[in-house]
Every structure is written in structure tokens, then in C-alpha cells.
Amino acid sequence: MGTDAHVFLSDLARGLAPRADQLGDVVLQHLFAELPEVWKYEDIASVAPVALSEHIAAVLDFLERGLDMAEVRTPLAAIECACRLAEHGVPISELLRVYRLVHAGLLDQLNKETARVAGSQELVNATTLTLSAMAFEYVDRTAEHAVAAYQRERDRWLQRRLIVINEAGTRIGTTLDTTRTARNWRTSVPTTSPTSSPSTSCPPPSRRKPSWPRRERKPALR
Numbered sequence: 379m380g381t382d383a384h385v386f387l388s389d390l391a392r393g394l395a396p397r398a399d400q401l402g403d404v405v406l407q408h409l410f411a412e413l414p415e416v417w418k419y420e421d422i423a424s425v426a427p428v429a430l431s432e433h434i435a436a437v438l439d440f441l442e443r444g445l446d447m448a449e450v451r452t453p454l455a456a457i458e459c460a461c462r463l464a465e466h467g468v469p470i471s472e473l474l475r476v477y478r479l480v481h482a483g484l485l486d487q488l489n490k491e492t493a494r495v496a497g498s499q500e501l502v503n504a505t506t507l508t509l510s511a512m513a514f515e516y517v518d519r520t521a522e523h524a525v526a527a528y529q530r531e532r533d534r535w536l537q538r539r540l541i542v543i544n545e546a547g548t549r550i551g552t553t554l555d556t557t558r559t560a561r562n563w564r565t566s567v568p569t570t571s572p573t574s575s576p577s578t579s580c581p582p583p584s585r586r587k588p589s590w591p592r593r594e595r596k597p598a599l600r
Contacts, residue, residue, distance in 0.1 A: 383508040384444055386501060390491060391441035398434050405483040406430055412479055416472060422462045429455040433480065437516060447515040452523035460524040464531035473528055477521040485513045 394401065406427055410417055417423045432453030440447065463473050489506055496502045 383501070383504040386492075386496065386505050387441045387509060387512075388444055390488070390495070390505075391438040393495075394488075394491065395438050395442070398431070398438060401484065401487055402427070402430050402434050404487065405434075405480055408483050409476065409479055413472065413476065416463070416468060416476075419462065419466050419468075422459065422466070422468075425455055425459045425462060429453060429459045430480065432456065433520070434484065437484065437513075440516070441512070447512060447519065450516055450519045452520040452527075456520065456524055457527045460528040461531040464528045465535065470525065470528055470532075473524060474521060477517055477524070481513060481517040485509065488513075 409426070409430075417426075432455050436450070436453060439445070440450070460473055463470075488509055492505045492509070493502055496505060
């Protein structure tokens, strides 16, 4: 491998590409352990491995080809995952935590692989610094796109909920039967956004599968 950090990272990414599934599996299991409440939603648990797989493929591709991080685009499955979190009312802080955990987990594995195969401590140090800067910029850009998608979807749902509340108030506000009014109110106003409702800001539910097989989730997380 070359002594330049960028050349080294290109070679490193090329060598790791066939093992991308292993990288993803380690990070995914860590996410399951750290954010158990998120995975109780089946649609999120389904799309998250795909989003992670696409993120890892994008990172390795950028490293191998030495692309400018200004060209980074958030994978579609990651945008979809952000939208699903918004639909279920999961706080945006949890979305950002997902990005921090993925960033830390993937960077840790890349640093360990660097230490294992680099020929000198000087190269390890130079590569670690370069990789840290690139990883930060990648996460910063992709998280910003995901947050924007989350907010658009959340705003769309809140607008729809307000319309439903107004319609429900008009429909049931004239009755003096308070018990019936309360019952109708509960059934008329959505508390979470239905995943089947059309959205102009999010991609349709993913039908893709990650490049590695998903492990069975623990019963407690279902």
C-alpha cells in the first residue's frame, strides 16, 4: 500500500468491500442494543438494515475512489428511515443518535483495520486524522438531509392531524352526549401517522434487502 493516507484508504476500502456485510452486522447489532424502543416498529426494523448497508457501501465507495465529500447524497433508504421515524412520532433526537452510533461504530472498525494492516505508526496516525475528518463531513451532510426529510414528514403529518381535528370538531361538537363525543374524538384524531398514507417528501416503502442476512431479533424487541 502507498504511504499517502488517501492512497492507503483507497486500498483499505477496496479490501473491505467484500466484507461490508460483516461491518454492517456489527454496527446493526449495536444499534439494536442501544435503541430497543425504535425497533418495535416493524417498518423501521425492516428498512434500517437496508439504510445501513447503503451507507456503508457509499462510504467505502467514496474512500476507494477518493471522491469529494461535497458530492455526498444521503441514501434513499436512509431518507425513508427518517420518514418512518417521523411517522411514528419518534423524537428527532433518536434519529440523530442513530447517526452518531453508526458514525462511531463504523469509524472504530475502520481504525482497527487501519492499525492491523498499516506498516507504520506514522501511516496509522495520518490515516486516522484523514478518516476522522472525512467521516465527520459525511455524517454531517447525510444527517442534515435526513433531518430535513424527517421535519418535512413530521410537518405534513401535523398539518393532516390539524385538518382531522377541525373536521372532527365540526362533526361532533354539536352533540350534548359527552361520553359519545369523547369516544368519537378518540377515534377521529390520529395519534401517529399511518404509514400507508401518501407522502410527497419520502420514498415509497423499501422492497430492497441489505447485502447481509438479518439476524432474528430478540422477542423483547418486537
